[in-house]
Amino acid sequence: MYINITDSATANNKSSSRELVHYLEKENRIKDKLEPEFWFNHTGNRIESYEVRHLIDSNIAKLCKADAKFFLVNISPSQKELKYLEEGYGKKEMKKQLKKYAEKVMDEYARNFKREGISSAKDLMWFGKIENHRYYGHKDKEVLSGERKRGEKKEGNQMHIQIIVSRKDASNKIKLSPMNNSKGKNQAHSKKLGQFNRVAFKQSGETTFDRLFGFDRGLKETFAHANVHKNGSTVQREQMDILEMSTNQHHNLKHVNELARDVADGLFNSVADMVKVTGQSISGFIEAMLEPVQSIEPEVNPVELAARKKRKRQMQQNQGLGR
Numbered sequence: 001m002y003i004n005i006t007d008s009a010t011a012n013n014k015s016s017s018r019e020l021v022h023y024l025e026k027e028n029r030i031k032d033k034l035e036p037e038f039w040f041n042h043t044g045n046r047i048e049s050y051e052v053r054h055l056i057d058s059n060i061a062k063l064c065k066a067d068a069k070f071f072l073v074n075i076s077p078s079q080k081e082l083k084y085l086e087e088g089y090g091k092k093e094m095k096k097q098l099k100k101y102a103e104k105v106m107d108e109y110a111r112n113f114k115r116e117g118i119s120s121a122k123d124l125m126w127f128g129k130i131e132n133h134r135y136y137g138h139k140d141k142e143v144l145s146g147e148r149k150r151g152e153k154k155e156g157n158q159m160h161i162q163i164i165v166s167r168k169d170a171s172n173k174i175k176l177s178p179m180n181n182s183k184g185k186n187q188a189h190s191k192k193l194g195q196f197n198r199v200a201f202k203q204s205g206e207t208t209f210d211r212l213f214g215f216d217r218g219l220k221e222t223f224a225h226a227n228v229h230k231n232g233s234t235v236q237r238e239q240m241d242i243l244e245m246s247t248n249q250h251h252n253l254k255h256v257n258e259l260a261r262d263v264a265d266g267l268f269n270s271v272a273d274m275v276k277v278t279g280q281s282i283s284g285f286i287e288a289m290l291e292p293v294q295s296i297e298p299e300v301n302p303v304e305l306a307a308r309k310k311r312k313r314q315m316q317q318n319q320g321l322g323r
Helices: 018-024 049-058 079-089 091-112 187-193 198-213 223-231 234-248 253-264 271-278 285-289 302-322
Strands: 002-006 039-041 044-047 070-076 124-131 160-169
Touching: 002 198, 018 049, 018 160, 039 049, 039 091, 049 124, 049 160, 070 091, 079 091, 079 198, 091 124, 091 160, 091 198, 198 223, 198 253, 223 234, 223 253, 234 253, 234 271, 253 271
Parallel strands: none
Antiparallel strands: 002 070, 039 044, 039 124, 070 160, 124 160
């Protein structure tokens, strides 16, 4: 699951939403298209584009000329997630399910601000739209290599959701900016100006999908795993290595993924701390951690293997410094 927030990918968000709304109507302008994709939110599923533009552009009380007026939330399920939904619901019904999911994502968006009176999607001014296709852009490697042309449709199921959300809440009184990436460390500042932890928001979107649809996500497919390997410390990567080994022992993915989120949040100081606090949360987990993992390397303990990986990384870093 890929979830991202931008000021606006295609239009200036400090003025009217006209350009962005027009851009997101592009599939409805396709010749011979039989059924248009309407806008939706928690109030309905057949909202017209002119209503979206009017309501977003009118919800700007006390915003300055240079202030952002709206933001764009992109929700892009993976090919595996889309296939899972299609097999479970069918092509038509899966769109309805994705709309329900989008509302729950906006519930999380609202709660993430930790502002009094802002607790669900109903407290926001937002409008979503399902898009069925993606197109190759000038930065795509396939275009750069000459394999594809800019503007061509990408292969496979590319269904995703674009959401325009107003800077002001539904009452037009409270400013809400997801660009204020405070994590609540300065409580006085956060209480006055709001806060928004974008990492926590992305994680909540993935967790919501899994719970809503009963989706069993592999550890390496989680946001926590990707985030640790991209931005985590050496200690966090070691802990994630141990969790990867536990999945080879066929442990409950739900429990392992919960631990992965704790690792990503930096709750453990060491591998030993991580193992210690699991307690009885995973039956046999500690024992399995101390057993040889034949599928990885015969007669090598997972903890020892993690230590080897650490030494290897340190050697590589030292070699790089010595050049």
